[in-house]
Every structure is written in structure tokens, then in C-alpha cells.
Amino acid sequence: MKINGNQITPGNVITHQGGLWVAVKTMAVKPGKGGAFNQVELKNLIDGRKLNERFRADETVEKVRLEQKDYQFLYAEGDNLVFMDTESYEQITISQDFLGDRVAFLQDGMMVTVESHEETPIGVKLPDYVTLEITEADPVVKGQTAASSYKPAKLENGLRVLVPPFIATGERIVVDTNEVTYVRRAD
Incomplete structure (x- = not known):
């Protein structure tokens, strides 16, 4: 779905420079000279790099819709974590790097939400x-x-x-x- 550069808000996931980025902070800037723009701090969902970009109102970006599905944590296998879809019983394996330090909170049978884009898992949300x-x-x-x-x-x-x-x-x-x-x- 295409949106204008001034419509980007924190939490939006967009495609930019060939990657998936989430908007962390946004600030509308109206300078005395020139047109208004949206100053956006972006974080890459795959490798965690950060980037500051300016988007003008007449620029369009592709807003990405992430699929969210509930999975049950089964077990850790080396550096990977195994989760199961409770409806289809399909299992997926995700690297521990996706969770970082929060991997310590995983408990047997815990329900988590896995965010994916085009069938590729890009994030895991634990219970609060x-x-x-x-x-x-x-x-x-x-x-x-x-x-x-x-x-x-x-x-x-x-x-x-x-x-x-x-x-x-x-x-x-x-x-x-x-x-x-x-x-x-x-x-």
C-alpha cells in the first residue's frame, strides 16, 4: 500500500533502499524556506541498522503489512528456537538472535506472536x-x-x-x- 512521505508514523513498516524498515521516531519539519518534510528515524528489521531519512509530502513509500500469527514455544535446538502453530501444528525454526537478551524469558509452552513478511519470520513478540x-x-x-x-x-x-x-x-x-x-x- 503506497502512502505519502508525510504520513509515516512511528511503528509503520516500509520498504526503503531494498530493505524492510520500521519507523522509530518521526518529526514533521516546516522550515522557513523550502517545503515541509517528515524527518524519520528508521531501523532495519533484518540487521538492526539505523538510518535518518527525510521524506517530502510528494514522495510515496510502500507501507508493508506484516502477518502476525500466534505460535507456541516448544524447545531450543542449538542457536535456534522451535515454535509450533497451534492450529496447523506446523513447526518453524527461528534464530535466537531475533530475541536477543529476551530469549531468557522463553518458557516451555509459552505463546508468542511471530511477525512475518512474505512467509519469512522477522520478529517475535513475547508476552508483556x-x-x-x-x-x-x-x-x-x-x-x-x-x-x-x-x-x-x-x-x-x-x-x-x-x-x-x-x-x-x-x-x-x-x-x-x-x-x-x-x-x-x-x-
């Missing part, structure tokens, strides 16, 4: 929150106030987060997968 157990937590230091002090804790997946002083080893907590932060105690 996961429940994990604390395997190590520092003891509470007397005299600390609960309002401002947090202590480091190690999760079952090896990641470290800061938690309130009342959280102890063995407790289950909810963690934000985007920010890698403590949210609350698990029910």
Missing part, C-alpha cells in the same frame, strides 16, 4: 509479563525503608532484577519482559 521464581535474594538490611530501597535478586532464568526488601528467595514474582523489571508478587 512473565512469572518467575527468585533463586537468590540478599537478606533485608535493618533500617532500610521499603519506599526507596530495592535489593538485587537472581531469577530462575539467570537474569538479575531489583526487588523490594520484603521479597525472599523461593518467591514467585511477575517481571516486565520489555523493561526487565519487577512488577509485583505472583498470586
